Amino acid sequence: MGWLSESLNSSIGKKFVMAVTGICLILFLIVHLAGNLTLFAGAEAFNAYVHTLEPFKPIIRVIEVILALVFVFHIVNGVRLWIANRQARPERYAVNAASKNSSYFSRTMLSTGSIVFIFLILHLSSFWATFNFQGHPETGEFEFFEIVVYFFSMPWYAVFYIIAMVLLGFHLNHGFQSAFQTFGWNNSKYFPVIEKIGQIYSVVMAVGFGSMPVYFLFFYGGN
Amino acid sequence: MVKLDSRIPEGHISEKWTNHKFNMKLVNPANKRxxxxxVVGTGLAGASAAASLGELGYNVKAFTYHDSARRAHSIAAQGGINAAKNYQNDGDSIYRLFYDTVKGGDFRAREANVYRLAEVSNNIIDQCVAQGVPFAREYGGLLDNRSFGGAQVSRTFYARGQTGQQLLLGAYSALSRQVGLGKVEMYTRKEMIGLVVEGGIARGIICRDLVTGEIEKYSAHAVLLCTGGYSNVFFLSTNAMNCNVTAAWRAHKKGALFANPCFTQIHPTCLPLHGESQSKLALMSESLRNDGRIWVSKTKGDKREPNDIPEGERDYYLERKYPSFGNLSPRDISSRSAKEVADEGRGAKGKEAVYLDFSDAINRLGEHVIREKYGNLFDIYETITGENPYKVPMQIYPAPHYTMGGLWVDYNLQSTIPGLFVLGEANFSDHGANRLGASALMQGLADGYFVAPYTVGNYLAGDKPDMLSTDHAAFEDEAKELEDYTKKLLSINGKQTVDDIHKKLGRIMWNKVGMGRNEKGLKEAMEEIRDLKQEFWNDVKVVGNDKDINQNLERAGRLADYLELGELMALDALERNESCGGHFREEYQTEEGEALRDDENYTHVSAWAFSGESHWDMHKEELEFEYVKLATRSYK
Amino acid sequence: MADTTLKLKLKIWRQPGPKAAGSFVDYDVEVSPDASILEMIDELNNSLEQEGKEPIVFESDCREGICGTCGLVINGQPHGPVPKIATCQLHMRQFNDGDTVYIEPYRAKAFPVMKDLTVDRSGFDKIMYAGGFVSVNTGGVPDANAIPIPKEVAARSMDAAECIGCGACVAACKNASAMLFTSAKVTQFAVLPQGQPERYERVQKMVAVMDELGFGACTNTYACEAECPKGISVKNIAQMNRDFFVSKLSGSKQEA
Known part of the structure; x- marks a missing residue:
């Protein structure tokens, strides 16, 4: 297996890891968003949706472990790349003209990724932990919709959540097409389509996930 | 006394090379290592020779003053490379390419060499395609050709407007492979400043490391100079900034004869001068003349915009004077005609420039066809001048471009110093008094891929030279002398910069040893160059030190050699009392202003032996024309 | 052409040697708008030489944008603000009277500064030595027209082959990645029939050396393509990636 680690540690290999894990996470987000949209249908619909997942818990646990690994790979590898790339270019130019030759999204992957990572920790420690183990922070009940309402009613939480989702959109906007470029699927016929899909996807994700805290903070009349 | 033996093999011209290859001595494969x-220089000739010799098994040391072998100025050739493939079925043949080249050279080239060049031209194309050079192709997938000045057949292969680049990168890739395999050792950023000759044969070279400034000694069994031409003696030319004559000139001063130095080519399609700060003249490929029409106003001092001059008031002077070749007339004729009309005051807006107009071709073929053919050239033009050539005719003017003269070599490309071979533009052999378009690339690669690998082997097997240690006195003395020479340049500490003096030399050369020459001017030029040389050695200012990167010092060393070469060029031009090819003596012209050759007295190569400062002895190699009948060159 | 001149404030990086510290030095110049930026430095150097000062060391050769020798970073952009040209083709008419112009060398670990504006780009040669060729010896090759190559394919190969090896891609990339350079050579051969026998071996060897030399990895910002004087496309990088995966994932040909 020497060839495999050698391949994955090469400059192109590291990109490949980023792209594969990135695509996995992109797919996960679609499923995640689809389920969460039931929030807008009210407490019953959402609770019902969560309950339907109950019988699949063992499988979900496995998927969660895989997802966690994918995240870890994506993050660790991303940081490794960043460090290596910093070393390849230790000195900066006196005039920064990066905006003239590259997109903002492409240059800020580390920053947007880092903030999304902080978000992830917060997200897991609030939603994932309460949904699965702790129940409602105040009542200890496993009333899922109420838990959502509880968190999103905290303005600092909701605002951070919204900002993180915008940055996630930035991250995805570059990451989506970038993954295809890394796989070598770039030709003049299909690539513009991929770029378009990537843009639409990232907007849908940012708006989709971001709309939930917005809804609960400003429009949900429950409290 | 040097005896010039051209070593032309016996037999019919079409069999000479074949016979010679058979008769040459071979080095046993096991002995080649x-x-x-x-190999000095890594342009087309140098890179191809180094790669081919490495493939054969020799230990090759390749030198370039660039940071990489790929930078050599061969890279800038735009138009194409000739070969007698006759893929177009338009009547081409080896014999016709040979004939055209001899005639184009105004009967001052050696027939046998030219025939060999035409003969191996086809192998070059095969070789380059096999290396992955992406030549232009037709829709059927076969190679495309275009026509070029001085020929009535389409035999020029091309890769967009970057043929030189692609061929050089091909040769560089072959060289890279040998470097990777360890057969060629690559020495970059090292400039050859001396040749070591001991016992009458070439033993090695002395280089200055352009980074550390160290003077270094390198020994070998044979030395190949592939160091290009000397157009930069004019200061402004189409040559790259670093092109210089130093390697060839230092070899000349060690005993190698310099042949036909006055045969310089002025390229007809360059961009006109913009001002004092101009550092070089940009070339527009001659292939543009395929579709562009050259004209000036019929009226003197016409300052109108070109598009405001009606058709009837335009003088398409090449089409008028040379109806059968028209805009594709050979370079010397085109250049001189441009100078004539400009001297009459009929140049573009009264200046030293003529129009090259594509409006007819755009109307006939459509702009997209012109864009596909010449797009990058048009872009270059627009970048430099700020004018759009699709809408406004280009302005062009002649500029020094190529030097047919160079170190004298025999049929084996060996100079008058045994063991010293000279390839490509650095030698004098194939183009006579004028080179046809798309023939320089052909010659560089012919010499490097297909001639030198045989003839160098023949020398090594036949003469069995031994290799000297670099500790030998011959190396030590030469290195010491050059070290002192360098220190001397740095110690003058005068008032003028190197460029100041180089510009002065350029002006003398352009005005008196340029397109039109006469006895009075040439004598004055020799005098003025001698004075300027004195000025240089008394008043130049070279700053910095010799143990560091010092571009000022590099330029000073090169200029010192140009100051000597310039005088020899004038002397050679003065001695040649005729007009031929790129050498136009105003005293020798017909009533219509055409060049007047003197075959009776000047059908020879003038090879000059250095015999002390400002002194040379001339040796003649008589040229015999058995196969192409001596005739007045007519492109009417 | 223009009779007026421009007055500019230049801030040029001066560094006496590879290990020495460098800094920007100010120069006030007056220059013709028709001059190229390198001609402007020529003139400046000439006046420095007159004063007995060391001229600014920078590299250039053909001054036609084809040899790839020149390469300065002008106001943060390799080869300056105009797309698809080399530094030597940048004319001063692109600047305005009174402008301040920063001129720096390429900055990358794999391209160390040697002196002033000159950097060592020999890494590119090393990548080429590793596999940037088709292994054919001189002589004994088939006729040039023996293999027809579709015009489109030849054009694609030529698009990649136009790379001048100037290193602007590395200089522009925030990761100092050499992928555009390497992939251009890989693609030139990967699409041609002549390049097939060594196609997958070539890409592995070239990428391995590229990585060894300390060039960064690609993060698909495409700054390289934007700054490339020949407009070499990042599609070449995609091609290289694909060939690299195929070469790594397929089993040895000898076993099959």
Whole structure:
């Protein structure tokens, strides 16, 4: 297996890891968003949706472990790349003209990724932990919709959540097409389509996930 | 006394090379690794020779003053490379390419060499395609050709407007492979400043490391100079900034004869001068003349915009004077005609420039066809001048471009110093008094891929030279002398910069040893160059030190050699009392202003032996024309 | 052409040697708008030489944008603000009277500064030595027209082959990645029939050396393509990636 680690540690290999894990996470987000949209249908619909997942818990646990690994790979590898790339270019130019030759999204992957990572920790420690183990922070009940309402009613939480989702959109906007470029699927016929899909996807994700805290903070009349 | 033996093989011209290849001595494959060969320069000739010799098994040391072998100025050739493939079925043949080249050279080239050049031209194309050079192709997938000045057949292969680049990168890739395999050792950023000759044969070279400034000694069994031409003696030329004559000139001063130095080519399609700060003249490929029409106003001092001059008031002077070749007339004729009309005051807006107009071709073929053919050239033009050539005719003017003269070599490309071979533009052999378009690339690669690998082997097997240690006195003395020479340049500490003096030399050369020459001017030029040389050695200012990167010092060393070469060029031009090819003596012209050759007295190569400062002895190699009948060159 | 001149404030990086510290030095110049930026430095150097000062060391050769020798970073952009040209083709008419112009060398670990504006780009040669060729010896090759190559394919190969090896891609990339350079050579051969026998071996060897030399990895910002004087496309990088995966994932040909 020497060839495999050698391949994955090469400059192109590291990109490949980023792209594969990135695509996995992109797919996960679609499923995640689809389920969460039931929030807008009210407490019953959402609770019902969560309950339907109950019988699949063992499988979900496995998927969660895989997802966690994918995240870890994506993050660790991303940081490794960043460090290596910093070393390849230790000195900066006196005039920064990066905006003239590259997109903002492409240059800020580390920053947007880092903030999304902080978000992830917060997200897991609030939603994932309460949904699965702790129940409602105040009542200890496993009333899922109420838990959502509880968190999103905290303005600092909701605002951070919204900002993180915008940055996630930035991250995805570059990451989506970038993954295809890394796989070598770039030709003049299909690539513009991929770029378009990537843009639409990232907007849908940012708006989709971001709309939930917005809804609960400003429009949900429950409290 | 040097005896010039051209060593032309016996037999019919079409069999000479074949016979010679058979008769040459071979080095046993196992013995090849016992021979070291130095190749100086990594342009088309140098890179191809180094790669081919490395493939054969010799230990090759390749030198370039650039940071990489790929930078050599061959890269800038735009138009194409000739070959007698006759893929177009338009009547081409080896014999016709040979004939055209001899005639184009105004009967001052050696027939046998030219025939060999035409003969191996086809192998070059095969070789380059096999290397992955992406030549232009037709829709059927076969190679495309275009026509070029001085020929009535389409035999020029091309890769967009970057043929030189692609061929050089091909040769560089072959060289890279040998470097990777360890057969060629690559020495970059090292400039050859001396040739070591001992016992009458070439033993190695002395280089200055352009980074550390160290003077270094390199020994070998044979030395190949592939160091290009000397157009930069004019200061402004189409040559790259670093092109210089130093390697060839230092070899000349060690005993190698310099042949036909006055044969310089002025390229007809360059961009006109913009001002004092101009550092070089940009070339527009001659291939543009395929579709562009050259004209000036019929009226003197016409300052109108070109598009405001009606058709009837335009003088398409090449089409008028040379109806059968028209805008594709050979370079010397086109250049001189441009100078004539400009001297009459009919140049573009009264200046030293003529129009090259594509409006007819755009109307006939459509702009997209012109864009596909010449797009990058048009872009270059627009970048430099700020004018759009699709809408406004280009302005062009002649500029020094190529030097047919160079170190004298025999049929084996060996100079008058045994063991010293000279390839490509650095030698004098194939183009006579004028080179046809798309023939320089052909010659560089012919010499490097297909001639030198045989003839160098023949020398090594036949003469069995031994290799000197670099500790030998011959190396030590030469290195010491050059070290002192360098220190001397740095110690003058005068008032003028190197460029100041180079510009002065350029003006003398352009005005008196340029397109039109006469006895009075040439004598004055020799005098003025001698004075300027004195000025240089008394009043130049070279700053910095010799143990560091010092571009000022590099330029000073090169200029010192140009100051000597310039005088020899004028002397050679003065001695040649005729007009031929790129050498136009105003005293020798017909009533219509055409060049007047003197075949009776000047059908020879003038090879000059250096015999002390400002002194040369001339040796003649008589040229015999058995196969192409001596005739007045007519492109009417 | 223009009779007026421009007055500019230049801030040029001066560094006496590879290990020495460098800094920007100010120069006030007056220059013709028709001059190229390198001609402007020529003139400046000439006046420095007159004063007995060391001229600014920078590299250039053909001054036609084809040899790839020149390469300065002008106001943060390799080869300056105009797309698809080399530094030597940048004319001063692109600047305005009174402008301040920063001129720096390429900055990358794999391209160390040697002196002033000159950097060592020999890494590119090393990548080429590793596999940037088709292994054919001189002589004994088939006729040039023996293999027809579709015009489109030849054009694609030529698009990649136009790379001048100037290193602007590395200089522009925030990761100092050499992928555009390497992939251009890989693609030139990967699409041609002549390049097939060594196609997958070539890409592995070239990428391995590229990585060894300390060039960064690609993060698909495409700054390289934007700054490339020949407009070499990042599609070449995609091609290289694909060939690299195929070469790594397929089993040895000898076993099959």
């Amino acid at each position: 016992k021979f070291d060969v130095i």
